[in-house]
Amino acid sequence: MPTKFLRSFVLCAFAACFIATSISAQSSKQASDFHGAPVRSGLATPAIEKKVDALLRQMTLEEKIGQLVQYSVGSPTGPGTGRGGYAEMAATGQVGSLYNLESVKDANQFQHDAVEKSRLHIPLLFGLDVIHGYRTTFPVPLGLASTWNPQIVEAASRVAAQEASAAGVRWTFSPMVDIARDLRWGRIVEGAGEDPFLGSAMARAYVRGYQGKRLDAPDSIAACAKHYVGYGAAEAGRDYNTTEISEHNLREVYLPPFYAALDEGGASVMSAFNSLNSVPASANPFTLTEVLRNEWKFPGIVDSDWTSIAELIPHGIANDGKTAAWKAFTAGVDMDMEANLYHEHMLDLVKSGKVTQAQLDEAVRRILRVKFALGLFDKPYTDESRENHGALPAESLQLARTAAEQSFVLLKNDFLASRRVLPLASDVPTVALIGPLADDAGSMLGAWAGRGNPQDVVTLKTALTQKLGAEHIKYAQGGEILAASDAQIEESVAAARASDVAILALGEFTQEMTGEAGSRAHPTLPGRQEELLEKVTATGKPVVLLLFTGRPLVLPWAFAHVPAVLELWSPGVQAGPAIVRTLFGEATPSGRLTVTWPRAVGQIPIYYNALNTGRPAGNRDLTHPPKDAAEKYVSRYVDELNAPQFPFGYGLSYTDFSYGAPEISAKKLSAKTLNAELRKNSADAKPVLTVTANVSNTGKTAADEVVQLYVRLQGTSVEEPVRKLKGFQRVALAPGETKKVTFPLGADSFALWDIRNEYTVEPSLLHIWVSPDSSRGEAVELEITD
Numbered sequence: 001m002p003t004k005f006l007r008s009f010v011l012c013a014f015a016a017c018f019i020a021t022s023i024s025a026q027s028s029k030q031a032s033d034f035h036g037a038p039v040r041s042g043l044a045t046p047a048i049e050k051k052v053d054a055l056l057r058q059m060t061l062e063e064k065i066g067q068l069v070q071y072s073v074g075s076p077t078g079p080g081t082g083r084g085g086y087a088e089m090a091a092t093g094q095v096g097s098l099y100n101l102e103s104v105k106d107a108n109q110f111q112h113d114a115v116e117k118s119r120l121h122i123p124l125l126f127g128l129d130v131i132h133g134y135r136t137t138f139p140v141p142l143g144l145a146s147t148w149n150p151q152i153v154e155a156a157s158r159v160a161a162q163e164a165s166a167a168g169v170r171w172t173f174s175p176m177v178d179i180a181r182d183l184r185w186g187r188i189v190e191g192a193g194e195d196p197f198l199g200s201a202m203a204r205a206y207v208r209g210y211q212g213k214r215l216d217a218p219d220s221i222a223a224c225a226k227h228y229v230g231y232g233a234a235e236a237g238r239d240y241n242t243t244e245i246s247e248h249n250l251r252e253v254y255l256p257p258f259y260a261a262l263d264e265g266g267a268s269v270m271s272a273f274n275s276l277n278s279v280p281a282s283a284n285p286f287t288l289t290e291v292l293r294n295e296w297k298f299p300g301i302v303d304s305d306w307t308s309i310a311e312l313i314p315h316g317i318a319n320d321g322k323t324a325a326w327k328a329f330t331a332g333v334d335m336d337m338e339a340n341l342y343h344e345h346m347l348d349l350v351k352s353g354k355v356t357q358a359q360l361d362e363a364v365r366r367i368l369r370v371k372f373a374l375g376l377f378d379k380p381y382t383d384e385s386r387e388n389h390g391a392l393p394a395e396s397l398q399l400a401r402t403a404a405e406q407s408f409v410l411l412k413n414d415f416l417a418s419r420r421v422l423p424l425a426s427d428v429p430t431v432a433l434i435g436p437l438a439d440d441a442g443s444m445l446g447a448w449a450g451r452g453n454p455q456d457v458v459t460l461k462t463a464l465t466q467k468l469g470a471e472h473i474k475y476a477q478g479g480e481i482l483a484a485s486d487a488q489i490e491e492s493v494a495a496a497r498a499s500d501v502a503i504l505a506l507g508e509f510t511q512e513m514t515g516e517a518g519s520r521a522h523p524t525l526p527g528r529q530e531e532l533l534e535k536v537t538a539t540g541k542p543v544v545l546l547l548f549t550g551r552p553l554v555l556p557w558a559f560a561h562v563p564a565v566l567e568l569w570s571p572g573v574q575a576g577p578a579i580v581r582t583l584f585g586e587a588t589p590s591g592r593l594t595v596t597w598p599r600a601v602g603q604i605p606i607y608y609n610a611l612n613t614g615r616p617a618g619n620r621d622l623t624h625p626p627k628d629a630a631e632k633y634v635s636r637y638v639d640e641l642n643a644p645q646f647p648f649g650y651g652l653s654y655t656d657f658s659y660g661a662p663e664i665s666a667k668k669l670s671a672k673t674l675n676a677e678l679r680k681n682s683a684d685a686k687p688v689l690t691v692t693a694n695v696s697n698t699g700k701t702a703a704d705e706v707v708q709l710y711v712r713l714q715g716t717s718v719e720e721p722v723r724k725l726k727g728f729q730r731v732a733l734a735p736g737e738t739k740k741v742t743f744p745l746g747a748d749s750f751a752l753w754d755i756r757n758e759y760t761v762e763p764s765l766l767h768i769w770v771s772p773d774s775s776r777g778e779a780v781e782l783e784i785t786d
């Protein structure tokens with residue numbers, strides 16, 4: 001790996017963001033935690049190390065290799081090995097982990113084989129993709145991120161951990177912390193969006209929720225930050241495609257959420273499928289060893305992704321399985337998920353000296369560490385009575401509903417006559433409910449719903465019927481997501497004509513179009529849904545468009561012509577109640593976009609934290625024939641605006657907010673002081689600047705506002721983005737209420753990876769905004785002197 005990558009000695013880190021709960025919604029402290037030190041992992045305690053040492057001394061070569069091996073027992077999400085006999089392998093110490101088990105009984109049975117029959121009684125570690133809930137399915141991660149509420153994400157992950165662990169699962173392949181700037185990529189739905197600061201806050205929240213206060217509590221599960229690293233930068237948004245990311249961008253954008261997840265104590269990492277700068281991420285010594293082990297001192301497991309070790313052959317860096325195993329292992333991948341190559345070749349590799357005993361011991365040590373930390377040696381079995389086969393508990397449902405409500409992003413809400421379309425009046429005589437997603441329980445569960453069950457879902461149609469009574473609803477399915485007949489469209493138009501308002505529930509075919517292998521070159525409404533929308537809108541009735549999507553869709557016609565549009569993502573089990581409460585104003589939309597919403601596919605990749613260029617055109621409309629060279633030779637399109645449809649951070653409410661000018665506690669700071677602060681241990685790091693702004697609710701509805709803080713640095717050794725998010729708070733405001741929102745900023749808020757790839761604060765001029773999204777607000781200036 002090029003040594004130009006090996007330079008930096010300080011660590012990448014971003015502040016954790018502890019924001020107020022949306023429900024209590026008091027503004028609270030923004031903690032800064034850059035500490036320039038290895039990640040704070042609780043895994044390698046002296047007590048655990050002692051146990052690992054003792055066990056390692058007893059293990060044969062074959063038993064050690066067995067710990068590195070992992071297979072899927074059911075529900076394949078990729079090409080399988082075709083092998084079986086896992087019970088026998090467990091009994092003879094040839095496998096360390098199984099995943100995708102169907103039941104707690106299966107887990108206990110396999111565990112029995114491993115613990116009672118194998119020579120050293122080493123327990124298996126059972127994994128599963130618990131991504132946005134186990135059975136209580138919460139909104140998809142992109143929706144959860146849109147809450148801008150890490151506390152609700154933590155609470156949702158806690159519920160997921162409790163349910164999953166009751167089924168024997170002690171390891172989730174989550175959180176997915178890939179930054180994604182390209183909505184064509186289906187997996188954008190699995191992450192927190194385009195921003196590393198927000199992504200880091202969410203990463204920490206997931207880890208806290210999954211791992212709980214103690215990893216060895218029976219209801220805690222080990223987290224896995226994935227996919228390490230750069231997977232979200234797949235060229236052209238095509239899944240599994242190549243990525244090219246400079247070290248600067250890697251450290252500024254893609255690595256921070258991984259650092260955050262591991263610094264929060266995350267027990268494992270999954271190495272990605274993609275090629276990163278011409279070296280596959282699952283055999284990349286720079287990212288896997290240099291950054292992860294040498295800089296961050298991460299003591300946990302690196303698991304491969306599904307057959308990603310075998311994929312080194314088609315990638316072209318190995319001509320046979322043995323070489324693939326050798327390259328992945330020596331680059332830093334401890335466990336082989338499903339490729340079967342460590343099982344087949346590791347013995348030879350060690351015997352021939354290509355892999356040393358010390359390297360093998362180190363990998364086994366990491367796996368055993370996590371097993372000890374989880375308490376598996378003391379309590380290998382799961383109490384089968386813990387699993388709930390009955391109705392979901394009321395508290396979990398309440399949490400799922402609140403999370404869904406906070407994830408909804410109101411994109412448009414025009415006035416029709418003297419009032420806005422939303423919220424609807426509860427005495428509306430007749431509502432036309434139209435669209436393939438109005439009563440589709442399965443689709444509400446989203447891209448990766450663990451053991452989510454459509455029978456637990458309350459659909460929009462059910463909830464609306466409960467609210468208004470069937471006699472007030474004219475329902476027309478309007479066809480399927482991918483196809484509709486003329487008759488179905490006509491029936492929908494007739495329903496709209498006979499009603500006072502039309503609600504259209506439209507969107508993507510979740511299972512095929514979002515998530516893994518769900519990339520789209522045409523991210524619009526599939527099938528005849530746009531035609532349906534246009535025809536219903538042409539009736540002249542007020543139309544509310546509800547979008548159920550895993551990404552922003554490029555829908556310029558809809559945003560120009562439909563008066564009200566609400567993005568709902570995949571809301572989970574409580575979809576219907578959350579939507580109905582929002583439609584009728586019992587809940588106020590407070591979600592904000594965590595990805596920039598483009599107006600044209602040709603604008604992609606489009607993200608708010610971009611560089612300015614030497615010829616910035618800003619957001620001026622320069623699509624007309626340029627009148628002079630100043631209009632022509634700037635960074636723009638001749639046929640489209642630069643401005644997105646909606647910027648990062650955007651979202652409307654049922655009230656209005658106004659912002660006072662931000663104030664700062666100092667006009668000048670010194671780089672020297674900030675750098676000293678930056679290198680302090682996090683526990684001793686102090687805020688270096690306080691930014692305050694008054695935020696008022698000027699309308700008549702109580703609501704949460706997501707107050708956002710951005711910075712721009714100029715005069716630095718490398719170009720800095722036009723804005724970078726450095727703080728956010730969800731603040732509850734009563735009608736007419738003003739709150740002073742305070743952001744204490746740490747030195748890391750002003751740090752950057754400089755031209756030498758060192759993390760530092762440089763003398764510079766700063767603009768700081770406290771604003772409702774990434775495109776608005778008044779800036780205050782600050783100088784950082786030498």
Ligand code: BGC
Nearest residue numbers: 077078129173226305306516
């Ligand atoms: C996905 C991972 C997932 C793994 C195990 C892979 O195809 O990329 O995100 O954790 O399968 O199911």
